[in-house]
Amino acid sequence: MSGTSAALQPPADAAPPVRHPDAPAPGELLGAHYGECFGCGGAQPHGLHLAARAGEGVSVTAEFTVRPAHQGAPGLAHGGVLATALDETLGSLNWLLRTIAVTGRLETDFARPVPVGTVLYLEARVTAVAGRKIYSTATGRIGGPEGPVAVRADALFVEVKVDHFIDNGRPEEIRAAMNDPDQVRRARAFEVNP
Ligand SMILES: CCCCCCCCCCCC(=O)SCCNC(=O)CCNC(=O)[C@H](O)C(C)(C)COP(=O)(O)OP(=O)(O)OC[C@H]1O[C@@H](n2cnc3c(N)ncnc32)[C@H](O)[C@@H]1OP(=O)(O)O
Numbered sequence: 001m002s003g004t005s006a007a008l009q010p011p012a013d014a015a016p017p018v019r020h021p022d023a024p025a026p027g028e029l030l031g032a033h034y035g036e037c038f039g040c041g042g043a044q045p046h047g048l049h050l051a052a053r054a055g056e057g058v059s060v061t062a063e064f065t066v067r068p069a070h071q072g073a074p075g076l077a078h079g080g081v082l083a084t085a086l087d088e089t090l091g092s093l094n095w096l097l098r099t100i101a102v103t104g105r106l107e108t109d110f111a112r113p114v115p116v117g118t119v120l121y122l123e124a125r126v127t128a129v130a131g132r133k134i135y136s137t138a139t140g141r142i143g144g145p146e147g148p149v150a151v152r153a154d155a156l157f158v159e160v161k162v163d164h165f166i167d168n169g170r171p172e173e174i175r176a177a178m179n180d181p182d183q184v185r186r187a188r189a190f191e192v193n194p
Pocket residue numbers: 007033039087088091094100101102103104105131132133156158160183186187190
């Protein structure tokens with residue numbers, strides 16, 4: 001059974017997404033938005049180390065290898081870890097819109113068990129934009145990019161300003177991020193109407 005709740009149906013006045021003119025070219029690796037991010041950060045030893053690539057239009061692809069540390073049931077991926085992989089892949093769509101946005105709602109279907117050692121082939125795209133609201137959808141397939149769908153998600157991301165993190169984050173991490181010129185450059189590049 002699958003489906004999307006009314007909260008994830010774009011309103012009538014929603015518009016198709018527009019790829020930012022400075023978005024990375026299709027095939028280009030996007031890189032981490034934050035080194036300590038659990039989903040994509042290279043400096044996060046416990047993280048998923050997801051590396052997303054720009055696709056056509058406002059879409060991305062990513063691969064995630066399920067490791068023993070990701071188990072829920074014996075030999076199978078934990079559903080929360082799979083939801084994290086979907087969330088992170090959906091979040092990386094921000095790069096193509098050049099918008100900073102956070103997950104407001106994430107609805108996930110788990111269609112097949114995902115064994116440890118599996119490479120999950122993730123694909124995500126934005127379906128509509130309405131003001132600050134960004135509607136998107138993602139799948140995770142096993143066996144290859146055209147393989148059967150194991151997990152899928154629909155999401156609503158909400159655009160925020162950099163202040164969202166400054167006002168709500170723990171001061172030590174915020175200070176460290178502000179002292180990192182690469183992090184500041186990434187944040188400024190994304191901020192619309194700073
Ligand atoms: C360097 C680069 C860094 C880039 C950093 C990128 C990080 C990506 C990381 C991966 C993704 C994550 O895990 S992000 C982390 C997990 N998410 C969070 O921590 C977010 C926590 N929630 C919040 O902070 C807030 O609830 C927000 C920002 C989502 C919304 O609050 P707000 O800004 O006050 O806006 P609000 O008026 O409430 O909502 C705006 C519109 O969205 C709708 N809306 C809001 N939430 C929902 C919802 N759950 N379900 C349906 N609709 C919703 C409202 O009805 C409204 O519609 P209308 O009235 O306008 O029609």
